[in-house]
Amino acid sequence: MTTTTRTRTKTHRQKLQGLRNEVHVLRRQLRAAHRLATVGTMTAMVSHELNNILTPVANYAQLAQKNPSLSDKAIARAAEGGQRATSICRAILDVAVEGPAESVPVNILALVDGTLAAMARDPAKDGIQLNLDVPADLTVCTRRTELQQVLLNLLLNARSAVLAVEGPRRIHLSACRRGRYVLLTVADNGSGIDPRHKDKLFEPFFTTKPRSENDSGGYGLGLAFCRHAVEAMGGKITVESAPGRGATFTVRLPA
Numbered sequence: 211m212t213t214t215t216r217t218r219t220k221t222h223r224q225k226l227q228g229l230r231n232e233v234h235v236l237r238r239q240l241r242a243a244h245r246l247a248t249v250g251t252m253t254a255m256v257s258h259e260l261n262n263i264l265t266p267v268a269n270y271a272q273l274a275q276k277n278p279s280l281s282d283k284a285i286a287r288a289a290e291g292g293q294r295a296t297s298i299c300r301a302i303l304d305v306a307v308e309g310p311a312e313s314v315p316v317n318i319l320a321l322v323d324g325t326l327a328a329m330a331r332d333p334a335k336d337g338i339q340l341n342l343d344v345p346a347d348l349t350v351c352t353r354r355t356e357l358q359q360v361l362l363n364l365l366l367n368a369r370s371a372v373l374a375v376e377g378p379r380r381i382h383l384s385a386c387r388r389g390r391y392v393l394l395t396v397a398d399n400g401s402g403i404d405p406r407h408k409d410k411l412f413e414p415f416f417t418t419k420p421r422s423e424n425d426s427g428g429y430g431l432g433l434a435f436c437r438h439a440v441e442a443m444g445g446k447i448t449v450e451s452a453p454g455r456g457a458t459f460t461v462r463l464p465a
């Protein structure tokens with residue numbers, strides 16, 4: 211090899227390394243953008259819940275200012291409401307802030323609990339019956355923050371699908387170990403998926419949630435993120451659905 215060829219090869223290698231570093235940084239930024247987009251999707255619902263918690267706290271405090279005999283009750287309300295608001299904020303920060311970059315053992319039930327806490331709103335308030343079927347000792351070795359975001363996106367989608375229908379609204383979240391895999395399933399009895407849309411669901415920016423004056427609609431990014439994240443974890447995400455009969459999303463991860 212001539213000196214010129216050697217110098218060129220070295221320059222190409224350095225350039226390649228530079229590009230690899232750039233891709234690494236861009237991927238990190240994309241993950242952060244996705245996390246914030248998910249938190250953005252929840253903003254209206256969570257703000258509403260925080261408002262529901264803080265309004266009685268403020269009202270009792272005002273009453274106690276005028277009538278000191280109500281002070282004890284006002285303090286009890288403030289302590290109770292403050293604690294609940296703090297745990298919601300903590301759960302949201304858990305979603306927003308990047309967790310460990312490497313795979314760690316994740317207890318699925320704890321992850322589900324944290325995700326429901328971040329959603330803040332009790333499903334029962336919207337007439338949604340949420341059933342959990344998750345063994346307490348089921349763990350999977352994976353990237354915690356990303357798996358939580360996947361779960362959050364699937365639950366938010368299931369929630370809007372069941373809110374679109376009248377009658378009994380059900381979401382069933384289950385997880386189990388099957389051979390070398392852990393399966394996580396979110397099933398709902400909501401609006402279901404039009405067969406013409408099935409192939410587009412996981413494409414970025416595909417949404418059937420229109421934007422209006424009172425509703426920020428959908429961005430069509432949730433499932434695109436889910437597919438990207440699940441495949442990066444070495445897994446697969448699939449969907450089964452019939453229009454009007456709900457949808458079932460299954461995430462299969464290597465155990």
Ligand SMILES: Nc1ncnc2c1ncn2[C@@H]1O[C@H](COP(=O)(O)OP(=O)(O)OP(=O)(O)O)[C@@H](O)[C@H]1O
Binds near residue numbers: 428430
């Ligand atoms: N559980 C479900 N039942 C019925 N349709 C669903 C369900 N989950 C997803 N979809 C359909 O797939 C589309 C894409 O979902 P995706 O989560 O990617 O975007 P989005 O929910 O519209 O917006 P966002 O970016 O806020 O998540 C939805 O607009 C909806 O039409």
Ligand SMILES: [Mg+2]
Binds near residue numbers: 363367428433
């Ligand atoms: Mg969505």
